[in-house]
Amino acid sequence: MSENNQIRDAFDAIADPTRRRLIRLLAEAEEIPLHELTAQFQMGRTAVSKHLTILKEAGLVLDRKVGRETRFRLNASPLREIQDWVAFYSKFWSTNMLRLNQLLEEEE
């Protein structure tokens, strides 16, 4: 269960702003077909399809064919890795750390 099909890094997948917008759009609806997603962007269908492929490779998106359309939906769970990663560094942006940086700055 919960197969590890992740060809691609989640960090890599969310690096592109277009793909983050796709994730956002898919979060706001159950399922969205490609042509409807494409309508939200200025680029062509092929480009959007490529971005969705990358999201699929990272396990962030699932798709199913319904009639002649391919509907996409979000699978957010790979984002857990991102959250775990960033949580580790949350202790480094406390006010104490900011003050330390300021002190080192003024030292020279």
Place this chain on the structure above:
Amino acid sequence: MSENNQIRDAFDAIADPTRRRLIRLLAEAEEIPLHELTAQFQMGRTAVSKHLTILKEAGLVLDRKVGRETRFRLNASPLREIQDWVAFYSKFWSTNMLRLNQLLEEEE
């Protein structure tokens, strides 16, 4: 204060595994000069320096010159944006959402 010098996206900066390792190394010490960082990788000094430049452009790293060496240190605060972004989606990987996905899967 806390100037917004971010030429580059933090999402972009953390996409590369080498840069994430740099962030980790810098989190474990106060300051590390370039040559010492370079020793941790298999690539050359120029490549590591380029990665650090990218981290600097994202505001994730600060540097100061001391003698003939350039010492780098972590400035984690831009990671806050990442945390805020990913926190929004945490509600989508609850067990309920996973079950819903399974149901949609079995539907066809």
Place this chain on the structure above:
DNA sequence: ATTATAGGTCACCATTTGGTGTCGTGTCAA
């Protein structure tokens, strides 16, 4: 039956990315 829609696939392209080696300069050590 014909036409329009949806989308996969492919070839193609410009730009960016991630690495290399070299050269020049400032700094520390002998």
Place this chain on the structure above:
DNA sequence: TTGACACGACACCAAATGGTGACCTATAAT
């Protein structure tokens, strides 16, 4: 003062990235 070290800057390169348009097939609508 001579040499070794640390580094920035630059030219260069292969591969990945992010986009395009054209073609083909499957499905839906008329």
